[in-house]
Structures are given as structure tokens and as C-alpha cells.
Amino acid sequence: MSTVHVTSPVMARNAQLRARGRRRRWLTEVSWKYLLAVVVVVYAAFPLVYVLSASLASGGTLTGSTQLFRSVSGENYQALDATRFWDWAGNSLLVATVTAIGSVLMGAAAAYAFSRFRFTGRRTGLTTLLIIQMFPQMLAFVAIFLLLLSLGEIVPVLGLNSKLALIAVYLGGALGSNTLLLYGFFNSVPRELDEAAKIDGASHSQIYWTIILRLVTPILAVVGLLSFITAFGEFILARVILTSESNWTLAVGMYGWVSDQLNANWGLFAAGAVLAALPILVLFLVLQKYIVGGLTAGSVKG
Amino acid sequence: MSTQQSFNAVVAGDSPPPPRRARESHARSWDGLGVGFLAKLGLMAVINALGLAAIWSAFVGGAWVLLGAMVVLLVVADWIYFTKRQVPLKYLFPGLAFLAVFQLFTIGYTGYVALTNYGTGHNVSQEQAVDALLSQNEKKVPDSPSFPLTIVRQDGELGFAIVQGGAAKVGTADQPLELAPDATISDTVVTAVPGWEVVPKNQVLSDAALADEVLALRVPLSDDAADGSLRTGDATIGAVYRSVLTYDAAAQTMTNTETGVVYHATDQGQFVADDGSALPVGWKVFVGLENFGKAFTDDTYAGPLVKIIAWTFVFAIASVVVSFFFGLVLALIYNDPRVRGRAVLRTLFILPYAFPAFLSALLWRGMLNANPDYGIINQLFFFGARVEWLDDPTLAKVSLVLVNLWLSYPYWFLVCTGALQSLPDDVQEAARIDGAGRWRTFRSITLPLLLVSTAPLLIASFAFNFNNFTLIYMLTGGGPRFTDTSATLGHTDILISMVYQISGVSGGRADYGLASALSLIIFVVIGVISTLMFRRTRQLEEVN
Numbered sequence: 040m041s042t043v044h045v046t047s048p049v050m051a052r053n054a055q056l057r058a059r060g061r062r063r064r065w066l067t068e069v070s071w072k073y074l075l076a077v078v079v080v081v082y083a084a085f086p087l088v089y090v091l092s093a094s095l096a097s098g099g100t101l102t103g104s105t106q107l108f109r110s111v112s113g114e115n116y117q118a119l120d121a122t123r124f125w126d127w128a129g130n131s132l133l134v135a136t137v138t139a140i141g142s143v144l145m146g147a148a149a150a151y152a153f154s155r156f157r158f159t160g161r162r163t164g165l166t167t168l169l170i171i172q173m174f175p176q177m178l179a180f181v182a183i184f185l186l187l188l189s190l191g192e193i194v195p196v197l198g199l200n201s202k203l204a205l206i207a208v209y210l211g212g213a214l215g216s217n218t219l220l221l222y223g224f225f226n227s228v229p230r231e232l233d234e235a236a237k238i239d240g241a242s243h244s245q246i247y248w249t250i251i252l253r254l255v256t257p258i259l260a261v262v263g264l265l266s267f268i269t270a271f272g273e274f275i276l277a278r279v280i281l282t283s284e285s286n287w288t289l290a291v292g293m294y295g296w297v298s299d300q301l302n303a304n305w306g307l308f309a310a311g312a313v314l315a316a317l318p319i320l321v322l323f324l325v326l327q328k329y330i331v332g333g334l335t336a337g338s339v340k341g
Numbered sequence: 342m343s344t345q346q347s348f349n350a351v352v353a354g355d356s357p358p359p360p361r362r363a364r365e366s367h368a369r370s371w372d373g374l375g376v377g378f379l380a381k382l383g384l385m386a387v388i389n390a391l392g393l394a395a396i397w398s399a400f401v402g403g404a405w406v407l408l409g410a411m412v413v414l415l416v417v418a419d420w421i422y423f424t425k426r427q428v429p430l431k432y433l434f435p436g437l438a439f440l441a442v443f444q445l446f447t448i449g450y451t452g453y454v455a456l457t458n459y460g461t462g463h464n465v466s467q468e469q470a471v472d473a474l475l476s477q478n479e480k481k482v483p484d485s486p487s488f489p490l491t492i493v494r495q496d497g498e499l500g501f502a503i504v505q506g507g508a509a510k511v512g513t514a515d516q517p518l519e520l521a522p523d524a525t526i527s528d529t530v531v532t533a534v535p536g537w538e539v540v541p542k543n544q545v546l547s548d549a550a551l552a553d554e555v556l557a558l559r560v561p562l563s564d565d566a567a568d569g570s571l572r573t574g575d576a577t578i579g580a581v582y583r584s585v586l587t588y589d590a591a592a593q594t595m596t597n598t599e600t601g602v603v604y605h606a607t608d609q610g611q612f613v614a615d616d617g618s619a620l621p622v623g624w625k626v627f628v629g630l631e632n633f634g635k636a637f638t639d640d641t642y643a644g645p646l647v648k649i650i651a652w653t654f655v656f657a658i659a660s661v662v663v664s665f666f667f668g669l670v671l672a673l674i675y676n677d678p679r680v681r682g683r684a685v686l687r688t689l690f691i692l693p694y695a696f697p698a699f700l701s702a703l704l705w706r707g708m709l710n711a712n713p714d715y716g717i718i719n720q721l722f723f724f725g726a727r728v729e730w731l732d733d734p735t736l737a738k739v740s741l742v743l744v745n746l747w748l749s750y751p752y753w754f755l756v757c758t759g760a761l762q763s764l765p766d767d768v769q770e771a772a773r774i775d776g777a778g779r780w781r782t783f784r785s786i787t788l789p790l791l792l793v794s795t796a797p798l799l800i801a802s803f804a805f806n807f808n809n810f811t812l813i814y815m816l817t818g819g820g821p822r823f824t825d826t827s828a829t830l831g832h833t834d835i836l837i838s839m840v841y842q843i844s845g846v847s848g849g850r851a852d853y854g855l856a857s858a859l860s861l862i863i864f865v866v867i868g869v870i871s872t873l874m875f876r877r878t879r880q881l882e883e884v885n
Contacts, residue, residue, distance in 0.1 A: 069679045076680075079671065080689045082747070087692060089717055090704050145436035152432035164433075171444060173871035175808055178837065178860045181844045181853050182450035183443065185459075193399045193407055211443020214436035243428055244377055272697045274811045275837075279846045290699045294815060297703045305707055305715075312700045323695035324688055331755045 093309035115310035124311050126285055127292040131271055131315075134202055134288060138209040139267040143259050145210065146217030151247055153218070154225035155233065165222070172215030176208070177275045183208055184279050200282040208280065209270050217262050224258040225251065261329045268319060289315050385422055389415065414438055448864070455632055455857035461850045463610050463623045470624040471588050474595065474612070475566040476559065477622070479582040482569065489530045490579040492545060492555055493537040501560045501571055501579055502531040502539075511537065512560040518571065545576045552576065586620075595620060632858035642855075645823055645830045646839070652738070653835040656813075657806040660745040661799055667746060668753025669791075673783075676761045687758070694751035702815035705744045706731065709816075734832035737817050741833055744816055745806070752802075760794045761787070800874045804867055810837045836863050 089107065097112040119125070152158075153165055176183075184199070187208075191198015198204060232254070233246045241250075252259070274290045281287050287295075293311055296304040323330060392415040399408035418438070421430045457463075465473070488503040493511060500513035502524065509524035509531045525533040533539060545552050559570040562581065569583030585599045593606040604612035604619070610626035613619045637643055671690065675683055693701065709730035710716035719728050730740045764787065772782045813819060819834035819842065829842050829849075840859045845851030 065679065069677065072674055072677065072680050075674065076686050080686070083690055083692045083751070086701070086704055086708060086747070087696060089708065093707075145439070148432040149436045152429040156429040156432075158429045161429075170871065171440070173804065173867055173874070174444075174448060174864060175804075175867070176444055176447070177810065178808065178840075178863055178867075179444070179447035179451045181840075181846065181856050181860065182447040182454060184844075184846045185454065185853065186443075186447060186450065189404065190407065193402050193404050194395045207439065208443050211439040211447075214440045215444070218436070242377075247432070248377075268697070272699045272811070274699055274814070275841065290811075293700070293703060297706055297815075298818065308703065308707070312704060316696050316700055319697055320692075320695045327688070327691065327695075331759065 090309050090312050093305060094313045096306060096309075098306065115306040116314075118307055119310055119314070122307060123284060123287070123292060124289075124307075124314075127287050127289045128315065130202060130281075130286060131288040131290070134206055134209070134277075135267045135270040137206050138213070138270040139263040141206065141210045142213035142217055142266040143263045145214055146221050146262060147252065147255070147259060148247075149214060149218045150221035150225045151251055153222050155230075155243075155251075165219075168215050168218055172219065176212035177273075180275055180279050183276065187280060199280060200286055202281070202286060205277060205280045208276055209273070213266065217266065221255070221258060221262060224255055228254050257329060261326070264322065264326065264330065268323075271319065381422065385419070388418060392418075410442070414442075451857045451860050451864075454853050455861050456627055456629060457625050457854050458610055458623075458628045458631075459625050459854045459857075460852040461845065462621070463625050464851075464853075465622075465624055467606070467610070467624040470610075470622045471595075472566045473622045474620055475584040475586055475588065476570065478586045478597075479559070479570060479572070479584050480599075481572075482581050482583045485581040488571070488579045490573055490577055491531040491534075492540040492542075492576065493531075493534055494540050495537050499540070499554060499558055500537070501558065501573070502534055502537070503571065503579055504529050504531060509534070512571070514558060514560060517561040517563050542577065628854065632854045633862075635855060636858055636862075641826055641828045642843075645826050645828055645834075648823075648832070649830065649834050649836060649839050652833065653807060656738070656741060656745075656833075656835055657803050657809075659742045660749065660806045660809070661802050663742060664746045664749040665753045665795075665799060665802075667750040668755075669757045671750070671754045672757035672761055676758060687754075690754055691751035693747050694749075694755075698748055699811050699815055701748055702744065702812050705740075705747075706816050709740055709744075731817050732821050734821055737821060737833050741813065741816060745809070745812060748812070749802070756795060756798060757791065760791050763794075764790050797874055800870060804870050804874075807835070807866065807870075808837045808863065809835070810841065813838050814841070 092107045092109075094115050095108065095111045095113070097110045097114050153161060187197070187199045187201075187204050190204070191201070195201070196203050197207060228251060232250055233241075236246050236250055271288075272290055273288075274294070277288045278291050278294075281291060284292070289311070293308060293315070296308045296311070392411060396408060396411050396415070399405075399411060418434060421427050421434050488505065491502040493500045493502050495513075498513050498515075500511055500516070501518075502509060502511045502521065503518070504510075504526055505518075509521045509526055510518040511521040511524070511531075511534055512518035521531075521534050523535045524531050531539075540551075545555055555573065555576045559572050559582070561570045562568045567584065567587060569581050571579045572582045573579045585597055586595050587598055588595055595604040595606075595612045596602070597604070602614050602616075602618075604614045607613050608626060609623070609628070611619045611623040635642070636646055675686060675690075680686070707715070708717050711719065711727055711729045711732055713719040713723075713725040713727055716730070718730065719726060729736055731737050768790070769782055769786055772786050777785070813833060813835055817831070817833045819829075819831040819838050821833075822829070822831045830839055834842070836859060840856045840863070841847070843852050843859065844856035845853075
């Protein structure tokens, strides 16, 4: 059938016209989208290219850093060794990792309870969590400061200037935001699975650790990563709680570099920023599919 | 409930009941679940040990509120994990404990502090303030007996040893003088005290830091601060110093015995004389809603506060609207299947989002530097002109919104792309068949459908930006400063950064009461937004 139509001269001409029309439509409707894309990509990537260039510049100050890749040297990266950068990076990693693990464990346990058990106060509990989640913990930083001040006199490891105290504070805010996200996911795991296990004589803890947690591993990873990124970038509580320089996190320490003597420390900042951002950038881009799901279901960037 | 019941019914009716032991707590029975049992027992042992240690030091330190809280937490933890019942609580407790202490309590405590005058000059109880005043105003008693001093040390803490009435006495700053019967006395000087190390005089003379410490040391004669203390001016001879102030607990007055001025305790937590002069150390008192009034009437804060509240709303709304709009437009444009390589484009578009926000803010602070020799934005895009991006009030505000656009448009791009792809095609097709143009379809069909799923996120984003401390503090630090007030506040400060400045937690004069009161105002705003959010979302219904 088609061969007959194509060989007909009228049809061939029509096909030609259609092809030309499609080409014109492509030119007017699609081609500019590529041009715009170039503009947007430049907008998005320019600061990142600039920070990379500044980190590789020799000299290490802001002066002359307005030419991209004018010089390439590892000076700034080597200079980091003379600073507390690696201490701060270690602190940030420690605080963010422990917070992430703790948040996941607590959030998953709470989500399991809400999803699988029916108990008095369950609805109230969930609603309360939903409301508490709206009140950012950082608003209470004065009270947190005062609490740690007096707690530190009794239990020094939970007082001011303690990383453990900072982690504890972060964990205090972890339940609200993560539980609801996990709760939805837990509900999507079929209940028949744990009922079958129950009939086979499994206890609730066996069901939790060996069945449920394995089935929800992907969402646990996402929640963990989001908690990690949030704790990694958190500033106000870290600034209030960690008072001595060796205990600072990257956010507190690198703020110090830029806030006083911006010009002199610029190279250091740039090199530190590249090092600090690279792992997260890579993780984020690799896992973007999952993270986007988690972001839209839960919180915004912190 | 229903699942559980039907499950029980099935078990009871059709099949033999499962072995009972399986439903027991690990802690109650040794039934082959060895690992779980041991792990739990070990964990509980550690928690109990740490808890008891903390309770003990709270007891020693006399912190009764903390003591009570820790006892309750520990008892509840033990009860939950060693009972057969309360299975859900076993899973909820760790999170709830942290939530209760570090979120619920702190929110409540914020409320309490907001009602007090807690802050610099008012951060102790009245009793402690009295002691501090008495010891700060000590002078050498005119006919004071003097004692040859022996300086002693125990665990790094310095003390004085003297001979009084033939008996040796030892004391430190925290421990008033008390008899030391075992001490060795030679003539009128103590030469050795068991358990104490005698610090040689020449060591004191050669070590300036040690000498300062000795000269600053005051050893109370007794528990009563009014009795005065032992001090030294040369590290060899000690004399009794007594406060020029005397405290009358019944009349609540402080009297200066030298000048005769009487200071009365006021309900503002200070001793004030009739002529209006006040003693420097005050104490915490309950001031009711005064802090809230102060925020709006005190000249230092009232003017800035109104501007700051307005700017907080403008900043939050503008940030959300601008970045949502930009993200939405990009999403609409690149939702076109004819554009190839959309996955790659998307990854490039969201680069700013994957860069930690605090680093971005600091990076832009450098890029927007007004000096064209440094600031790459001025150098590359404004031909080296000196545009005061961060130092001009209006431009600083514009910069904040634009940097926030860079930071957050990727989020909206991702959200809108996701939402667009999940929209049903048939509705739009139907609209097109009915003759609606592209714009009309978008305005009447696509946008309303899109807003249904994004409205909660828009409100959440507003709430987030309302408290976007990191961006403000790192990019402009609140600057440029207001010129018409002495408060360290500026044109781009938002409420939360104002709270941070006033609180003084990072140094400077602290006003915890006022800062907490402002925090509460933010809580109320957030509360209203949350209520809006509840109305807008079905989250609540899902919960139920």
C-alpha cells in the first residue's frame, strides 16, 4: 500500500512539503532551545569553573583571579596542609556520617513502628511529627546553647564545643523530617511478607532487621545521603556549639577564611571549596534520580 | 487494628498457634536468638552505665532538673526494653528521646527564656549575684590581722595555708578555709600539708603567670560570703578582705558601708539605689511579655525590626517566585522530546544544586566583590565598572535574590519536570481538540494541575527561605549596616540573622531574652504557614 502512494507524484510532492515543513518547524521551535541551553549551562557552570580556576591559580589572592586559568599550579592545594582544613574536613565527615547513620536508624525504626503496628497515640504521634517538622530546630539555637551550657557542667562530652553534642542536637531534629518520608515507603512494602514471616515464628525484631530493612535499602540510602548533605552544610548550630578552632566543621572554618581577609585567603578558599564539594557533587550526580524523588517527597535544600 | 485482628483470627482458627516464645522479648528468654539478645543486653548495659554515671555527676553537681530528666529517661528506657509489651515504643523510643530533649524541650525553653531578662548582666540567680557582688567589692579590712602565707597546690588548683590561733588551716577558691590537723607547722608558717604540694616562694616570683594567679586568688574564710576572704598582695603575707557591701536578705537590700548608699533589689533583677545608680551584677527575673514590647518599642530595635520583617517577607517570596518561575520555564522548554540529549542537559542544569550551599554563598561573595580587580562579575560582565553589589542596600538585596535564584532554580526545574511528565496527556489533548491554543492550554490546564502537586513544596520553600540564615550570613552578613541605629543590624538582615546578632552567642553583648522572643515571633509566622500548608496538602489525610 505504501509503495503505491510514494510512487504517485502528488504524494511524493506532499511528502516533500511535509519534510520541509518539519524542518522549518524544527528550526523555529527546537533549534533555539539548544542556544538557550548553552546560555543556561554557562550560567549554571560558570561559578564552578571559576572556583576551579581560582583554586589552580598561583598567588592565592583574589587579585588577578579574574582571568580564567591564567596559571595552573597546585600551590593552593599544598597550602591547605598548613591550615586546619583537614581537621575541619575530618570533623565535617565525622559529624555528617554519624548524623546520617543515626538519623537513618532512628527514622527507619520509627517509620516501622508507625507503619506496622496499631497502637494508641499512633495518629496523634504522626500528626505531631508532621507539625514539629515544620519548626526548624535552628530557631531554638539560643535555648540549645543554654541547654548545652548547663549540660556541659555535668557531662562535659555533651556540652559546648563537643562534636558529640552537635551530633546529638542534629539527631534531635532528625525524626520529624525523615520519618514521614520513610513511613510512606514502608507502607508500600507488602504486609503479606511480614505476616508470612510472623506465621513462621519470626519475632518483630527479626522481621525488622532481616526483611523490612533489606527491602527498603534504596530509600535508606537516599535519606542517609540527604541527612549527610544537610549536616555537612549546616552552619548556625555548628557555629554556636563548636567554639574551638580545632573542632570546627568546614562550614564554620571556611566562613572564617572568607569573612576576614577575603582577599588574602581566596586561593585557600577556592582549593578547599573544590575539595569539599567534589565528593558531594559526584555522589549527587550519580544518585540524582533517587535524590530527586526524595527531595520532592520531603524537604527542600538545607 | 483490623490486620492484627484478622491475623489473630486466622492463627486461632485454622493453624496451630505459633510457638509462644517467639513473641517474647529477647531480654526475657534465652531461646536461640542469641545474637539479638546479647546485642541488646550489651547495648542496654552500656546505656545504663553511661546514664548512671551522668546521673551521679548531676547529683554531685547539684543540677536537679537535669538529674530528674536523666532518671526519667533511663527508667523509661529500661522499662521499654525489658517489658514484653510496648513493642512500638521499642522502635520509637530512641528517636523520641532525642526529639524530646533537643527539639521539644528547646522550643519550650525558648518560650521560657523569652519571658525573662536572661542575658549579659543577668545570667545567674539572685543568690549567685549577691555572692558575686560581695566578692567583687572586697577591700582590705583596716585592722586586719596578717598571716604568713604558704601557697599550696592540689590537682593543679592553688590554695593558701595559714596558721591561725596555733592551728593550720587550708583552703582554695572553692573550698573555704578549714582546719588541717595533720599539717606540719614551723614557727608561724605551715611547711607541709599531707595531700598538698607546697609551692616554693621563688617559683611564684619567677613565674609571672603563676604570680598573677596567686594575686588573684581569694580564699573565703567561711561559707558565708559576708565573712570576707583571705587575699595576698605579695604572695608572702595574707590579709583578710571584706566586702564593702553588706547584704540584708530580709530587707532585700545591699548597703555600701563606706558611702552608706542603700541599694534595693528591684523586680528588674538588679540592686538600684535611690539616685538611680545600680550595682553591675544582676540576676535573671521573669519579665513577662516585656521582651516582645521591647522589640517593637525600644529605639535601638524598633526601626530596624520593621524594615527587617518587611525584607524577610520580600526576600522569601521573591526567592521562591523567581526561582520557581525560572525552573518552570526551563522545565516547559526542555520537556520537548524533540530536543536530544536532555539527560545530559538536565545534569548540567542542576550543577548548582549539587554544590554545597554554604560554599556557593561564599563563592559568590568573592565573585560579586565590588573591586573590579577582584570581582570577576564586574570585570567580565560590567567592563570593569565598580558596581557595589554587596555594599549598596538595594543592590545587595538584588544580589541575594539572584544568588538564591542560581542556588534554587535547579530544584524547581527538577520538580516541574517531574510534575509535567506525570500530567495526563489526554486532558491536554482534549483541550487542543476543543480549539485551545498553546498558551490557553498551559494557563487553564497545565498550570493548575502543576500547582496542585507543587503548592506544598512552594510553601515549604517559602518557610525555608524565611529562615535562610546561611545564605544571608555568608553572602552579605546582613550588611550594609543601618546608619540610624546602634544595633549591629543591616539592610539585608532577615529575622533569623537578627536573632543571631542579638543573642550574642558568638560574642558581644548577649540578650537571650529578646532573642528568644524574636524566635517565638518567627515560630508563629512559620506556624501560620504550616497551617496553610496543611490545608493545601493531603498529607494529613494520608497519615490517617
